[in-house]
Amino acid sequence: MKRALSIALFAGLLAACSEPDPQVSIEAWEHTNRHTGGTYFVIEITSIEEQVTVEDMLVNRGNCDYSDKTPYSRKPYLPTDLKYGESIELKIYDDCSLTEIEVVTDSGSTVINY
Numbered sequence: 001m002k003r004a005l006s007i008a009l010f011a012g013l014l015a016a017c018s019e020p021d022p023q024v025s026i027e028a029w030e031h032t033n034r035h036t037g038g039t040y041f042v043i044e045i046t047s048i049e050e051q052v053t054v055e056d057m058l059v060n061r062g063n064c065d066y067s068d069k070t071p072y073s074r075k076p077y078l079p080t081d082l083k084y085g086e087s088i089e090l091k092i093y094d095d096c097s098l099t100e101i102e103v104v105t106d107s108g109s110t111v112i113n114y
Helices: 002-017
Strands: 023-034 039-047 049-057 079-082 087-092 100-105 108-113
Touching: 023 100, 023 108, 039 049, 039 079, 049 087, 079 087
Parallel strands: none
Antiparallel strands: 023 039, 039 087, 049 079, 049 100, 100 108
C-alpha cells in the first residue's frame, strides 16, 4: 500500500512539473525582398486555443530584434489577443540565425528550437 501511494504521489509531482500544452503554433521562414534582394525572417504565431494573449516574443533569448510596430500606424504588435486560428506575423530584419523562438502568452510560454 505504501509503495502504491509513493508511486501515485511521484506521478502527481511529475504531472505538476510538466509543461502545459502550447497555446500557439510557431512557424518561421526566410523571405527575400524582390526589390532589394535582402532577406529577412517571418515568424507566424497562430492561436490553437479559443483565446490567447500573445505578450512577447524572444528570438535567440532576446539577442535578435524583431519589428515590433506596424508600418503605418506605428502601434505595437504585441501584446495582442488572438482567437482560435487567428495569426500574427512578425519580421526579423537583424542579421541573425534562428536558433530559438519563445512566445510568451498569458498562459505560459511556447519554445521551439531549430
